Amino acid sequence: MNTFAQRRRPGRVAAAVLTAALAFSLAACGGGSGDDKPASDASGKPAAADAGFPRTITHDKGTTEVKTKPKRVVALDNSLVEAVVALDAPLVGGISSYRDQKGFPAYLGDAVKETKDVGPLDSPNLEAIAALKPDLIVSATVRHADLYDQLSKIAPTVFVKTTGPIWKENVTFLGQALGQEEKAKAKLTAYETRAKKIGDAINAQGGGSGDGGKPTVSVTRFVDGPTRIYLPKSFSGIILTDMGLLRPENQRDTVKFNIEISEEQIQQVDADHIFLTAFSGGEERKKKFMANPLWQRLNAVQKGNVHEVDDATWMTSVSLQGADMVLDDMAKIFKVEPAK
Numbered sequence: 001m002n003t004f005a006q007r008r009r010p011g012r013v014a015a016a017v018l019t020a021a022l023a024f025s026l027a028a029c030g031g032g033s034g035d036d037k038p039a040s041d042a043s044g045k046p047a048a049a050d051a052g053f054p055r056t057i058t059h060d061k062g063t064t065e066v067k068t069k070p071k072r073v074v075a076l077d078n079s080l081v082e083a084v085v086a087l088d089a090p091l092v093g094g095i096s097s098y099r100d101q102k103g104f105p106a107y108l109g110d111a112v113k114e115t116k117d118v119g120p121l122d123s124p125n126l127e128a129i130a131a132l133k134p135d136l137i138v139s140a141t142v143r144h145a146d147l148y149d150q151l152s153k154i155a156p157t158v159f160v161k162t163t164g165p166i167w168k169e170n171v172t173f174l175g176q177a178l179g180q181e182e183k184a185k186a187k188l189t190a191y192e193t194r195a196k197k198i199g200d201a202i203n204a205q206g207g208g209s210g211d212g213g214k215p216t217v218s219v220t221r222f223v224d225g226p227t228r229i230y231l232p233k234s235f236s237g238i239i240l241t242d243m244g245l246l247r248p249e250n251q252r253d254t255v256k257f258n259i260e261i262s263e264e265q266i267q268q269v270d271a272d273h274i275f276l277t278a279f280s281g282g283e284e285r286k287k288k289f290m291a292n293p294l295w296q297r298l299n300a301v302q303k304g305n306v307h308e309v310d311d312a313t314w315m316t317s318v319s320l321q322g323a324d325m326v327l328d329d330m331a332k333i334f335k336v337e338p339a340k
Contacts, residue, residue: 050179057177059158060141061148066156069179074132074155076124076139079163082319083171084138085111086187087180093118093132098316105312107321130154138174164235165257167318191323192242194339198327199243201336208272209299210246217245218271218300221315224281226260227289229269233257236275236314239326247271266294273333274300277311307333 054067074093075081078101081094085108096104096117104112118128124144129137129151137157144151144159151157158177160170168188175184208215217240219230232241232254240247248271251259261268266289278286289295300306313325331338 052179055176055179057158059173059177060161061145061157061159064152064156064158066136066158066177068135070136070177072132072134072136073178074118074129074134074137076118076137076151077121077143077163078316079167079318080138080140080160080170080174081112081115082108082317082321083167083174084178086171086320087175087178087183089174089178089180091115092134093129095119095121095124097121101312101316105317105321107325126150126154136177138177163318165233165238167235167238171320187320191320191327194324194327195239195242196244197339198331198334198336199245201339202330202334203244205334205336208246210272214246215272216248217273217275218248218251218269219275219314220269220277221258221311222276222278222282222286222289224279224285226262227282227285228258228260230258230315231256235318235322236326239323243327243330263289263292263294266292266298270298271300272303273305273307274298275314276306276308277314278308279311279315 050069053069054065057064057066071090072092073084073089075084075091076095078095078098081091081096081104084091084094091112092114093116094104094112096102096112096115097119098121103117104115116128116132118125118132121143124147126147134155137151137155138160139147139151139157140160140163141148142162148157148159158173160166160173163170171184171188172181175181203212203214205215206213210216219234219236219240221228221230229251230237231251232238232247234257237247250268251271253259259268276286295301307329309329310325313322313329317323317325328338
């Protein structure tokens with residue numbers, strides 16, 4: 001199972017307690033009945049801020065009517081939290097902790113200063129969500145499929161299918177749900193343009209083993225379990241593809257998410273440049289791999305082209321913000337213009 005797809009099913013809350021909590025919270029905030037009407041101007045037409053609403057959003061769990069441009073959003077996945085922030089939508093609640101991360105990422109800054117943590121990720125606090133009186137809730141089927149009906153009773157709710165492999169599509173989707181289509185398009189275009197510029201500069205340096213002397217790149221993650229090589233379908237893999245960088249022949253599968261390897265298979269990691277991350281519990285395995293004589297034979301090791309990078313950025317951010325930080329790393333490592 002790939003890292004982004006490793007999800008625990010939401011904890012089972014006692015039915016009586018959950019029902020009572022929701023009943024109380026829904027009574028307090030008016031639930032998800034959507035009685036509020038769009039603001040109007042003097043002529044009785046919808047105000048400019050709500051132009052294009054109401055609108056019906058088709059999503060992974062069906063269709064949902066969003067009556068007004070969302071002004072109180074709750075996001076129940078770390079990557080969706082970052083997407084909402086990137087689109088400058090008002091985020092009143094979100095999941096702030098993911099794996100061993102505690103609190104919202106520092107790079108989100110004041111955008112989440114007033115955002116309430118409604119976690120944990122496995123079993124979001126439905127009473128806390130209802131108390132925030134959201135006008136839109138966003139999550140992912142891979143995260144909270146079993147909670148969709150309950151969330152929909154609180155506020156209009158839309159679900160994406162998953163996160164990692166479709167993170168860019170999710171930004172576009174949220175642009176539609178939030179009434180920020182143009183901003184989503186502009187931000188994705190800016191990212192892709194920057195990625196290509198940095199990638200072109202890296203490829204122009206030559207000296208690699210790929211076609212035309214282009215360098216090949218490999219991404220390996222050490223975790224408390226099988227060591228993984230991340231392929232083009234992963235978050236970091238998508239970024240490298242957007243940069244136009246080459247992968248070794250054994251890492252070009254566009255269907256699988258990663259390859260799990262043992263120490264005896266270290267050779268599969270090799271490329272002109274190897275990027276390493278280690279998640280909590282993976283440090284010991286990384287030490288064992290790097291102490292293995294097979295590791296010392298890798299071309300990237302012999303050339304001094306092994307780069308340790310931040311796991312939270314390269315693996316778990318799954319966002320435009322994280323992608324830009326990966327590009328920062330690549331520009332610094334290869335000493336090319338950051339194209340900002």
